Amino acid sequence: MEDTSKFSYFFLGLGIGVAVGLLFAPQSGEDTRRLIRTKADEGTDYVKRRSDELKDSAAEVLEKGKTAVKTQKEQLQAAVEAGKQAYREATAGGSQS
Numbered sequence: 001m002e003d004t005s006k007f008s009y010f011f012l013g014l015g016i017g018v019a020v021g022l023l024f025a026p027q028s029g030e031d032t033r034r035l036i037r038t039k040a041d042e043g044t045d046y047v048k049r050r051s052d053e054l055k056d057s058a059a060e061v062l063e064k065g066k067t068a069v070k071t072q073k074e075q076l077q078a079a080v081e082a083g084k085q086a087y088r089e090a091t092a093g094g095s096q097s
Contacts, residue, residue: 015043 022036 018039019036022032022039025032025035027035
């Protein structure tokens with residue numbers, strides 16, 4: 001999780017650096033605005049791709065969690081049933097003696 005945070009800060013710093021560089025670049029205003037628009041579109045595309053990746057990853061983790069819970073529930077039910085059966089056998093054997 002910490003690596004993701006560092007990665008985000010890196011790209012934030014990169015974006016700020018690019019923005020400052022563009023503002024002081026020796027280009028015409030129209031060229032600079034076009035370049036800023038292009039870079040903003042690229043950033044938007046990156047964020048969309050990243051959010052889709054994170055959403056897919058979260059869905060996978062959620063599905064794995066559901067599977068793990070289901071497995072644990074089945075194992076617990078089996079253990080309870082085995083305990084009930086053992087109790088029945090023990091009490092039935094004790095009352096016949």
